[in-house]
Amino acid sequence: MSEILRKDVFSLPEGVIYLDGNSLGPMPRNMPETLSRMVSSEWGQLLIKGWNAAGWMDQPSRIGDMVARLIGAPQGTVVMGDTLSIKVYQAVAAGLKMTPGRRVILSDTGNFPTDLYMVEGLIRTLDQGYELRTVAPEDVAAAIGDDIAVVMLTQVDYRTGRLHDMDAITQRAHQHGAVMVWDLAHSAGAIPVDLAASNAEMAVGCTYKYLNGGPGAPAFIYVRSDLAETIQPALSGWLGHEAPFDFAMNYRPGPGIERMRVGTPPVMQMTALEEAMRVWDDVDMRALRAASIALQEQFIADVEARVPALTLASPRDPDARGSQVSFRFEHGYAAMQALIHMDVIGDFRAPDIMRFGFTPLYIDAGDVTEAVDRIAKVMDDKLWDDPKYKTRNRVT
Numbered sequence: 107m108s109e110i111l112r113k114d115v116f117s118l119p120e121g122v123i124y125l126d127g128n129s130l131g132p133m134p135r136n137m138p139e140t141l142s143r144m145v146s147s148e149w150g151q152l153l154i155k156g157w158n159a160a161g162w163m164d165q166p167s168r169i170g171d172m173v174a175r176l177i178g179a180p181q182g183t184v185v186m187g188d189t190l191s192i193k194v195y196q197a198v199a200a201g202l203k204m205t206p207g208r209r210v211i212l213s214d215t216g217n218f219p220t221d222l223y224m225v226e227g228l229i230r231t232l233d234q235g236y237e238l239r240t241v242a243p244e245d246v247a248a249a250i251g252d253d254i255a256v257v258m259l260t261q262v263d264y265r266t267g268r269l270h271d272m273d274a275i276t277q278r279a280h281q282h283g284a285v286m287v288w289d290l291a292h293s294a295g296a297i298p299v300d301l302a303a304s305n306a307e308m309a310v311g312c313t314y315k316y317l318n319g320g321p322g323a324p325a326f327i328y329v330r331s332d333l334a335e336t337i338q339p340a341l342s343g344w345l346g347h348e349a350p351f352d353f354a355m356n357y358r359p360g361p362g363i364e365r366m367r368v369g370t371p372p373v374m375q376m377t378a379l380e381e382a383m384r385v386w387d388d389v390d391m392r393a394l395r396a397a398s399i400a401l402q403e404q405f406i407a408d409v410e411a412r413v414p415a416l417t418l419a420s421p422r423d424p425d426a427r428g429s430q431v432s433f434r435f436e437h438g439y440a441a442m443q444a445l446i447h448m449d450v451i452g453d454f455r456a457p458d459i460m461r462f463g464f465t466p467l468y469i470d471a472g473d474v475t476e477a478v479d480r481i482a483k484v485m486d487d488k489l490w491d492d493p494k495y496k497t498r499n500r501v502t
């Protein structure tokens with residue numbers, strides 16, 4: 107898949123096989139110059155004029171349009187800002203306003219905890235008898251009934267990589283009058299997404315994973331274009347106001363998706379992200395998906411052939427997986443630490459999941475072969491049994 111592979115665009119330490127781009131993407135090679143230029147020529151020289159002259163104030167929508175292309179969203183329907191947790195809160199809060207009289211937010215037990223925690227907090231704040239109902243991922247469709255206000259799901263399960271059927275679930279939500287919110291954290295830049303075709307009302311996602319925006323990179327929110335002028339922002343910050351520099355006493359929502367902005371954008375992070383997004387200019391998402399599946403299939407076949415102690419935790423059907431493969435192993439934490447020590451970087455998710463992300467922009471078949479060799483060594487030589495690999499780090 108040579109048209110997809112572009113290893114030279116990224117800065118990866120010599121000898122490292124990086125299978126954790128599903129958690130934090132690597133740095134595009136030209137990032138130091140980009141950030142240094144921003145700091146010295148923009149912040150350093152332009153000072154406050156940078157908001158206009160360097161286009162800082164427009165970055166959230168300019169970059170939103172770059173992200174939109176990757177998730178099947180029309181231009182002008184995506185805006186960047188804040189963290190994904192905040193964007194989840196905003197989307198669900200807006201969804202509840204659209205479904206008066208209904209009191210249930212439906213999600214699944216495989217969702218990433220912060221999405222569920224944010225809804226818990228929203229429910230406590232509203233104090234109007236809302237309920238967060240979580241069911242097993244495979245039971246979501248059946249659980250959508252006429253009492254559901256908002257269905258909030260992460261398309262790709264962070265632990266297993268299991269993929270929800272976006273179109274079918276959205277359609278079912280709509281048949282029952284519910285609003286659909288998708289979290290695309292593990293989808294954007296990983297798999298082709300067609301938000302417009304799905305007809306979902308809202309979607310959110312982060313940019314530090316497959317989009318390589320850097321640690322703490324801003325999140326995004328999408329609102330379907332026919333709703334953007336009526337949606338009511340719960341987080342009514344001044345930069346989502348119709349005219350922030352009128353300094354009016356009362357909030358009036360800004361035009362369209364702009365109203366989902368909250369406060370001052372983190373310009374250095376936005377600058378890093380804008381640079382990282384340029385990498386995607388000529389990436390065909392269908393070709394990327396094909397390359398990802400080829401790598402995953404090779405990985406699963408090789409691991410299963412050589413390392414029987416690991417059991418597949420991801421769906422076997424590649425069409426039912428995102429861009430990661432997970433294996434279960436009782437001593438998975440220590441095994442992953444031993445593997446990282448051997449320069450194959452994946453991660454561990456409790457209680458026993460060893461997780462490997464496949465990112466065809468900088469991972470190729472040779473990397474997969476080498477990674478499996480090193481996994482086999484960790485397992486054959488029981489390297490995971492070394493006490494030094496058993497002490498838990500703060501971030502796993």
Ligand SMILES: Cc1ncc(COP(=O)(O)O)c(C=O)c1O
Binds near residue numbers: 192221291
């Ligand atoms: C599905 C999902 N939602 C939310 C988050 C995190 O949100 P935040 O960027 O606010 O830390 C993650 C990953 O950390 C995630 O995988």
Ligand SMILES: Nc1c(O)cccc1C(=O)C[C@H](N)C(=O)O
Binds near residue numbers: 129264
């Ligand atoms: N956002 C993260 C962070 O701030 C520190 C460490 C990891 C993360 C992650 O993104 C975790 C990731 N969402 C996951 O799927 O587990």
